[in-house]
Amino acid sequence: xxxxxxxxxxxxxxxxxxxxxxxxxxxxxxxxxxxxxxxxxxxxxxxxxxxxxxxxxxxxxxxxxxxxxxxxxxxxxxxxxxxxxxxxxxxxxxxxxxxxxxxxxxxxxxxxxxxxxxxxxxxxxxxxxxxxxxxxxxxxxxxxxxxxxxxxxxxxxxxxxxxxxxxxxxxxxxxxxxxxxxxxxxxxxxxxxxxxxxxxxxxxxxxxxxxxxxxxxxxxxxxxxxxxxxxxxxxxxxxxxxxxxxxxxxxxxxxxxxxxxxxxxxxxxxxxxxxxxxxxxxxxxxxxxxxxxxxxxxxxxxxxxxxxxxxxxxxxxxxxxxxxxxx
Ligand SMILES: Nc1nc2c(ncn2[C@@H]2O[C@H](COP(=O)(O)OP(=O)(O)OP(=O)(O)O)[C@@H](O)[C@H]2O)c(=O)[nH]1
Ligand SMILES: [Mg+2]
Numbered sequence: 001x002x003x004x005x006x007x008x009x010x011x012x013x014x015x016x017x018x019x020x021x022x023x024x025x026x027x028x029x030x031x032x033x034x035x036x037x038x039x040x041x042x043x044x045x046x047x048x049x050x051x052x053x054x055x056x057x058x059x060x061x062x063x064x065x066x067x068x069x070x071x072x073x074x075x076x077x078x079x080x081x082x083x084x085x086x087x088x089x090x091x092x093x094x095x096x097x098x099x100x101x102x103x104x105x106x107x108x109x110x111x112x113x114x115x116x117x118x119x120x121x122x123x124x125x126x127x128x129x130x131x132x133x134x135x136x137x138x139x140x141x142x143x144x145x146x147x148x149x150x151x152x153x154x155x156x157x158x159x160x161x162x163x164x165x166x167x168x169x170x171x172x173x174x175x176x177x178x179x180x181x182x183x184x185x186x187x188x189x190x191x192x193x194x195x196x197x198x199x200x201x202x203x204x205x206x207x208x209x210x211x212x213x214x215x216x217x218x219x220x221x222x223x224x225x226x227x228x229x230x231x232x233x234x235x236x237x238x239x240x241x242x243x244x245x246x247x248x249x250x251x252x253x254x255x256x257x258x259x260x261x262x263x264x265x266x267x268x269x270x271x272x273x274x275x276x277x278x279x280x281x282x283x284x285x286x287x288x289x290x291x292x293x294x295x296x297x298x299x300x301x302x303x304x305x306x307x308x309x310x311x312x313x314x315x316x317x318x319x320x321x322x323x324x325x326x327x
Contacts (some may be wrong), residue, residue, distance in 0.1 A: 001065075004099070006184075008074065031073055105209075189209045193231060245260045248261065248270060249320070259274065266315065267287050285325045288323075
């Protein structure tokens with residue numbers, strides 16, 4: 001899972017990135033401090049994995065991870081090459097998800113406006129991609145080539161839906177890699193986590209990036225003394241929820257490992273997260289849920305009570321399932 005951190009210049013993207021990843025990316029009070037993207041990997045906080053560790057006592061306990069990419073600031077006109085322009089947009093194209101940071105730690109703050117500026121740039125960049133593609137396909141369609149005519153029809157449908165601000169049709173042609181088809185969630189970088197955020201039609205999660213980056217440097221004792229606690233775990237979990245991700249676990253050999261997938265994924269597709277061979281050669285999976293394990297205390301007890309199910313390819317994996325995949 002790759003999450004890109006985007007937003008206008010100077011809104012605290014690198015500050016948040018540092019807090020999330022414990023990295024030391026450059027932070028400064030002027031725009032375009034970040035040019036090349038900063039990349040960092042973060043473990044997803046997971047109390048169930050901890051409990052699985054207590055029950056199984058494996059040699060290795062591996063959480064799922066998220067890759068965060070701190071991207072250069074975007075300005076109005078980026079789709080036409082303003083600021084760092086198209087280079088920035090090409091970095092966004094590779095992301096599974098985007099987090100936009102809106103700045104509310106300075107005097108004026110207008111989340112909706114900041115969000116619209118970025119949305120418009122992504123939209124214009126997409127429109128350009130589709131229009132370019134339409135011009136390249138049109139001559140062949142005019143010659144009466146069937147495939148080209150069909151492709152053109154799809155392209156017009158996509159163009160139409162982009163113009164309506166709806167990215168759902170972009171799935172018709174994934175190779176276009178449209179920016180507006182990437183899910184976005186919004187964080188507001190605030191002075192104080194309790195401060196009031198202006199009304200907005202977007203769902204906004206507050207965060208104090210600077211405080212978070214400072215908390216990171218403190219020991220547990222210092223945190224207690226200063227009565228500060230980090231909200232980053234909450235933020236990662238909020239992202240998980242917004243993206244509708246769930247976690248499943250595998251207990252293979254001496255390792256217990258957590259994996260994330262989209263809710264609604266089949267057992268066979270989930271197996272592909274582990275290895276493409278697991279997806280290709282999937283036969284069945286032995287499955288139980290973590291909640292049952294917690295109740296019965298051990299896998300042995302589950303087995304004795306007939307609570308370990310055998311599921312096929314089409315089984316839809318549930319949050320906190322523990323799966324033993326047979327290939
Ligand atoms: N008071 C306060 N200042 C912040 C906060 N977050 C960031 N800043 C300051 O805002 C300035 C910009 O922060 P950066 O993290 O470099 O911002 P950026 O979005 O990465 O900027 P570019 O890479 O230039 O686009 C720095 O001086 C930070 O110290 C915050 O939560 N509170
Ligand atoms: Mg930066």
